[in-house]
Amino acid sequence: MNRLKDATSPYLLQHADNPVEWFEWGEDAFAEAARRNVPLLISVGYSACHWCHVMAHESFEDEGTAALMNEHFVNVKVDREERPDVDAVYMAATQAMTGQGGWPMTVFATPGGHPFYTGTYFPRPQFQRLLAGVSNAWNGDREAVLEQSSKIVEALNERSALPSGPLPTPDTLARAVQSLSRSFDQVRGGFGGAPKFPPSMALEFLLRYGAAAEPRTGAEGGEPEDRREPGAGAGAGAGAPTATAMAGRTLEAMARGGIYDQLGGGFARYSVDADWVVPHFEKMLYDNALLLRVYAHWWRLTGSALGRRVALETADWLLAEMRTPEGGFASALDADSEGVEGKFYAWTPEEIHEVLGEEDGAWAVALYEVTGTFEHGTSVLQLLSDPDDAERSARVRAELLAARAHRVRPGRDDKVVAAWNGLAIAALAETGALFDRPDLVEAARAAAVLLDGSHMDGDRLLRTSRDGRAGANAGVLEDYADLAEGLLTLYGVTGEVRWFHRAGALLETVLDRFADGSGGFFDTADDAERLFQRPQDPTDNATPSGQFAAAGALLSYAALTGSARHREAAEAALGTVTVLADKHARFAGWGLAVAQAAVSGPVEAAIVGPLDDPATSALHRTALLSPAPGLVVALGEPGSAEVPLLEGRGLLDGAPAAYVCRGFTCRMPVTTPAGLRAELAS
Numbered sequence: 095m096n097r098l099k100d101a102t103s104p105y106l107l108q109h110a111d112n113p114v115e116w117f118e119w120g121e122d123a124f125a126e127a128a129r130r131n132v133p134l135l136i137s138v139g140y141s142a143c144h145w146c147h148v149m150a151h152e153s154f155e156d157e158g159t160a161a162l163m164n165e166h167f168v169n170v171k172v173d174r175e176e177r178p179d180v181d182a183v184y185m186a187a188t189q190a191m192t193g194q195g196g197w198p199m200t201v202f203a204t205p206g207g208h209p210f211y212t213g214t215y216f217p218r219p220q221f222q223r224l225l226a227g228v229s230n231a232w233n234g235d236r237e238a239v240l241e242q243s244s245k246i247v248e249a250l251n252e253r254s255a256l257p258s259g260p261l262p263t264p265d266t267l268a269r270a271v272q273s274l275s276r277s278f279d280q281v282r283g284g285f286g287g288a289p290k291f292p293p294s295m296a297l298e299f300l301l302r303y304g305a306a307a308e309p310r311t312g313a314e315g316g317e318p319e320d321r322r323e324p325g326a327g328a329g330a331g332a333g334a335p336t337a338t339a340m341a342g343r344t345l346e347a348m349a350r351g352g353i354y355d356q357l358g359g360g361f362a363r364y365s366v367d368a369d370w371v372v373p374h375f376e377k378m379l380y381d382n383a384l385l386l387r388v389y390a391h392w393w394r395l396t397g398s399a400l401g402r403r404v405a406l407e408t409a410d411w412l413l414a415e416m417r418t419p420e421g422g423f424a425s426a427l428d429a430d431s432e433g434v435e436g437k438f439y440a441w442t443p444e445e446i447h448e449v450l451g452e453e454d455g456a457w458a459v460a461l462y463e464v465t466g467t468f469e470h471g472t473s474v475l476q477l478l479s480d481p482d483d484a485e486r487s488a489r490v491r492a493e494l495l496a497a498r499a500h501r502v503r504p505g506r507d508d509k510v511v512a513a514w515n516g517l518a519i520a521a522l523a524e525t526g527a528l529f530d531r532p533d534l535v536e537a538a539r540a541a542a543v544l545l546d547g548s549h550m551d552g553d554r555l556l557r558t559s560r561d562g563r564a565g566a567n568a569g570v571l572e573d574y575a576d577l578a579e580g581l582l583t584l585y586g587v588t589g590e591v592r593w594f595h596r597a598g599a600l601l602e603t604v605l606d607r608f609a610d611g612s613g614g615f616f617d618t619a620d621d622a623e624r625l626f627q628r629p630q631d632p633t634d635n636a637t638p639s640g641q642f643a644a645a646g647a648l649l650s651y652a653a654l655t656g657s658a659r660h661r662e663a664a665e666a667a668l669g670t671v672t673v674l675a676d677k678h679a680r681f682a683g684w685g686l687a688v689a690q691a692a693v694s695g696p697v698e699a700a701i702v703g704p705l706d707d708p709a710t711s712a713l714h715r716t717a718l719l720s721p722a723p724g725l726v727v728a729l730g731e732p733g734s735a736e737v738p739l740l741e742g743r744g745l746l747d748g749a750p751a752a753y754v755c756r757g758f759t760c761r762m763p764v765t766t767p768a769g770l771r772a773e774l775a776s
Contacts, residue, residue: 096109096111096114096116097115097116097118097122098110098112098118098171101118102509102558102565103141103175103176103509103558103560103565104141104506104508104509104560105139105140105171105173105175105176105507106171106173108147109150109154109171112150112160113154113155113156113160113161114154114160114163114169115160115164115169116169116170116171117169117170118170118171119170119171119172119177119180123168123170124205124206128205128206130168131205132167132168132205133166133168133202133203133204133210133228133229134167134169134170134201134202134204134205134207135163135169135170135200135201135202135225136170136172136184136199136200136201136202136203137170137171137172137198137199137200137201138172138174138180138181138185138199138200138201139172139173139174139197139198139199140173140175140425140507141173141175141428141505141507142377142425142427142429142507143197143198143376143429144374144375144376144430145197145198145214147428147430149215149216149221152218152221153216153221153222156218158222159218159221159222159225162222162225162229163225166225167225174197175426175509175511175558176557176558176567177567178570178617178629179570179617179618179622179623179625179629180625181199182617182631183250183625183626183629184201184212185199186250187212187250188201188209188212188213188214190246190249190250191209191211191212191246192212192213194214195214196214196215198214198215199212199213199214200212200214200216200221202228203243204239204240207625207626208243208244208246208626209243209246209247210239210243210246211228247626250627251626251627256632256673256674257670258612258613258666258669258670258672258673259669259672259673261665261672262675262686262689262692263693264307264693266672266675266689267307267675267686267690267693268307270675270676270679270682270686271300271303271337271679272334273675273676273677273679274296275334275335275340278335280335280343282347282369282370283343283345283346283370284344284347284348284368284370285344285680287368288365288366288368289364289365289366289367289374290364290365290367290370291363291636292348292361292364292381292384292385293344293680293683294381294384294385294683295384295634295642295683296679296680296683296686297341297344297345297388297683298384298387298388298391298683299337299683299684299687299690300338300340300341301337301338301341301391302691302721303723304337304341305395305722305723306693306694306722307337308336308337317719318394318395318396318397318719319397320393320398320399320402341388342392342396342398345388345389345392345398345400345401346400347369348361348385349389349400350370350476350477350478350479351365351369351370351371351476352370352372352473352475352476353371353373355439356462356476356477357475357495357498358414358415359404359407359411360377360407360411360412360415361377361381361382361385361408362374362375362376362377363377363378363381363429371467371474372467372468373436373439373474375429375430375435375436375438375504376426376427376428376429377415377426377427379416379423379424379426379511379514379515379517380517380637382411382416383423383514383517383518383520383521384517384637385408386405386409386412386518386521386522386525387517387520387521387524387525389402389404389405390521390525390528393405393528394528394721400480405529406525409526409534412537413534413537415427415506416506417537418510419561420510420544420548420561420562421537422541422544422545423510423514423515423541424506424507424508424509425508425510425514426506426507427504427507428504428505430504431502431504431505432502436468436469436472436474437501438501438503438504439474439475439498440468440469440472440473441473441474441475441494442464442466442471442472442473443455443459443464446458446462446464447459449493449494449497450490454490457490458490458494461477461481462475462477463476463478508560509558509559509560509565510544510545510548510559510560511557511558512545512556512557512558512569512573512577513557513569513572513573513577513637513643514576514637515541515544515545515577515580516545516573516576516577516578516579516580516581517576517579517580517637518538518541518580519541519542519577519581519584520538520579520580520583520584522534522535522537522541523538523539523580523583523584523588526538526587527587527715527718528718535584535587535588538580538584538587539584539588539590542580542581542584542593544559544562545577546592546596548562549564549569551564553599553603554568554603555568555573555577555600555603556568556569557570568619568622568623570619570622570640571615571617571618571641571643571644572617572637572638572639572640574600574604574644575600575604575638575640575643575644575646575647576637576638576643576647577597577600578597578600578647578651579643579646579647579650581593581594581596581597581600582594582647582650582654582726585597585729585737586718586726586727586728586729587718587727588729589729589730591734591736591737594654594736594737595736597647597651598651600647601644601647603619605659605660605663607619607620608640608644609663613669614630614641614666614667614669615632615641615644615667616628616630617629617630617631617640632667633674633678633681633682634681634682634683634684634685638684639684641667641685642668642684642685642688644663644664644667645664645665645668645685646687646688646691646724648661648663648667649661649664649688649691649696649724650696650724652664653696653698653724653726653739654726654728654738655737655738655739656739656757656758664688664692668685668688668689668692670685671685671688687723690723690724691723691724693723694722694723694724695722695724695756696722696723696724696725696726696756697720697722697724697726697755697756697774698725698726698739698758698760699717699720699726699727699728699752699753699754699755699770700728700739700740700743700752700753700755700760701713701717701728701729701751701752702730702731702732702734702743702744702745702751702752702753703731703732703745703750703751704731704732705729707750709749709765710729710750712767713751713752713767713770714727714729715767716752716770716771716774717774722774725774726739732745738758739755739758746763746765749765750765751763751765752765752769752773754770754773761773761776
């Protein structure tokens with residue numbers, strides 16, 4: 095019997111009609127494996143995973159393969175997005191045993207859950223042979239299998255945690271920039287070769303470093319001025335490029351390449367080539383939330399017109415494509431439609447001519463580089479330079495987008511993940527404030543309301559919900575940390591103190607339930623389900639590591655409260671950054687970004703005045719426009735005391751005032767945007 099029909103995960107529901115007798119992860123599966131005395135076959139994937147679909151079609155929908163699986167194994171299907179802890183421990187085993195990892199992940203384990211053979215995607219003939227071979231080994235030489243499993247688990251548990259060093263210094267951060275420059279692709283942008291993933295966290299660090307340590311390239315003394323981007327080598331000069339130049343070249347290359355949806359907005363998961371042309375087509379919430387914030391910060395630092403455009407298009411895409419009826423944001427869009435990867439996004443010249451006519455069609459084919467770069471003579475669209483005729487470009491884009499709307503759309507995984515919604519809340523709140531888009535701020539607020547309601551169980555956070563109904567899976571470290579980051583950002587934009595208080599409560603749980611006793615954090619709480627290993631990975635992956643995300647939120651909260659406890663916890667968690675900075679900076683981007691904020695203070699801006707006073711709004715906006723790394727903003731009415739940074743701060747001669755502080759030591763208050771800019775610049 096397939097037991098997935100009542101699952102809440104869209105990924106599990108994709109397998110509910112398989113002839114495989116799937117179990118969800120849980121005690122029922124372990125008990126059944128023990129009763130039958132057969133191994134577990136644990137298959138881990140996610141809804142937008144192309145090769146997960148391929149293996150499902152080839153093997154899990156095949157009656158013969160399913161019969162082998164059902165006869166010899168208890169089969170468990172896991173949504174890695176719902177259970178990142180389960181994914182993490184088995185991915186560690188897979189990487190240790192095979193030297194690589196990925197999804198779908200295929201794990202054979204004892205009835206107790208201890209792995210003894212692992213892999214990723216297997217074509218059906220190979221998979222059938224593997225099923226027979228593993229079953230024969232289990233039945234014919236079980237002692238050897240169990241010994242292998244014991245050695246694997248012992249080796250994984252004996253792996254020493256990543257050593258920790260002192261708090262990073264300015265010299266540590268400079269060495270990290272040098273490390274990144276050694277793998278920087280000056281021609282194409284990005285780091286290393288194909289495949290290329292959006293290096294969102296490293297880009298955030300480079301922008302923060304550029305703001306702190308390099309000459310400003312934006313408009314001094316006012317708001318950033320939109321300007322056309324320079325050429326590919328701009329800012330590099332002779333020798334190594336600057337941090338700002340590396341970030342800018344990469345952001346430009348991604349925005350102009352096929353990895354970015356030139357019609358509808360939003361970024362694909364990664365580029366299979368080094369030129370950012372051919373994407374792996376799924377679109378993930380976390381990528382787009384992180385990139386939205388980075389593009390907005392790029393504009394804030396440099397005045398990039400491209401940064402502004404892409405930030406706003408990505409924000410609009412999030413609201414149009416990813417927002418759920420309850421106000422949250424869905425996890426992902428699939429790579430496939432009609433069983434073909436990328437079919438929704440790719441075009442032939444003939445299709446473009448059919449939509450636009452000959453004259454506009456020829457112009458659009460040239461503009462978007464429709465030269466058969468993908469499969470079957472199709473192309474993804476690129477925009478390697480801005481068109482000379484902006485009005486014509488807007489009209490052509492709108493017509494192509496309208497025509498594309500009639501195609502079969504990729505599927506959407508509409509579960510709401512707390513961590514990724516936290517990233518979206520931060521990005522939308524900041525982008526809305528920077529570009530005067532109150533609808534974006536309202537979208538961030540609505541997501542926060544959903545999470546503050548549906549995802550809270552007392553003081554504990556639940557990881558997922560769907561249709562407004564929370565799942566049973568406990569939040570992991572990244573959920574608490576990313577949501578706290580998002581709520582602190584939302585408070586800084588709106589002045590609504592409830593978000594400050596909720597963030598503080600989440601961080602209390604982080605300190606009480608996740609600390610490892612050595613300055614770091616486990617990825618699961620101390621009362622979470624016991625796996626064969628308690629996951630703990632301080633390095634970034636597709637999203638900021640839970641440890642670095644916690645450090646960032648703790649640092650911001652300390653800056654708003656003056657809490658030495660939170661500051662010390664943040665600094666202790668950043669010790670691994672010092673170890674990673676020289677050779678592995680790409681895997682510590684968020685930690686480096688937080689470390690840059692810590693080295694810089696961070697700067698604290700307290701804005702005091704009636705919230706409906708234009709003078710208060712002008713000071714508030716000036717503060718938010720500052721690129722000071724990790725800047726925290728407290729906003730409140732005169733006499734506000736709930737946020738400690740505001741306590742004792744009042745109007746100046748009856749006028750709204752701004753106080754610029756570091757470590758709760760404040761300079762004289764100012765009452766004008768120009769005065770505040772000067773204080774922030776100093």
